[in-house]
Every structure is written in structure tokens, then in C-alpha cells.
Amino acid sequence: MTAAVRHVRARLGERDAGMVTAFVVIFTLALLLMAGLVLDGGLALAARVRAIDDAQAGARAGAQAIDIPTYRATGQITLDPTQATADAQHYLAAAGNTGTVAVTGNQVTVTVTITQPTQILDLAGISHFTETGSGTATAEQANNQIGAGP
Helix, strand or coil, X not given: CCHHHHHHHHHHHHHHHHHHHHHHHHHHHHHHHHHHHHHHHHHHXXXXXXXXXXXXXXXXXXXXXXXXXXXXXXXXXXXXXXXXXXXXXXXXXXXXXXXXXXXXXXXXXXXXXXEEECCCHHHXXXXXXXXXXXXXXXXXXXXXXXXXXX
């Protein structure tokens, strides 16, 4: 090998040395971003499911607040709005959440909002996801007749 060829190869090698490093850095950052999307995205989906579950369960708890004196006097199922709201809020507090409760007629609607902090995407400036779920339950009288057949 001549000195000129060695000189050209040495110069080319010096220029290419930084290209591999830049590629590795960019590729590593892309992998971290993808891992953040997978992990934090999964946590956000789990938070949404938890918000929906807690909202539905809170609505069911509120829909059990039947106004007993009215039921005994008339046989009609009606909710006690104050008690329904308190029961739903109590359920949410026991589950470790807060939310809004609306009682309309015999329906209780609960909306829960959960803030899910991120684990990896915080490095990219995304510190949390806010997930909301709602559920509605209606107080109804079951038509249970023991021994009744088709």
C-alpha cells in the first residue's frame, strides 16, 4: 500500500467516525421514545379503564339510594338525590378518586377523572395523561316473581 492510499483511508476514516456515533444516539433516542409510548400508553389505557370502572361502580352505588318512605307509600321507585350523591361520592372516595355526580330522576351519572403520571415520556416533556370515564345507573324495580314460569 502506498503512502497516498493510507493517507486517503485515514482521512476517510476520520470523517466517518462521527457518523456511527450520531446514528447510535438517534437510534437510541427513537427506541426510548417507542418504549415510552408503549409503557406510558399502556398506563394511560389502564387509567382510562379504571376511571370507567370506578364511575360505573359509583353510579351503581348511588342508584341504590331508594327513597324508602315514598316506596312504602306508593310502591314507586324513586331516588333520594341527596343520599344518592353522598353514596356515589363515598364510593369514589373509598376507591381513591374524585368525580362529579349528577342525579336526574332515577338516573345517577358519575364522571371520574384520573391523572396518570408518565414514566418515560417525562423525558420528552410529557409529564402526565388525564383520563376521564363516566357511568350511568338507573334505579329500577326488578320483576322477580318466585315460581313464575313462561
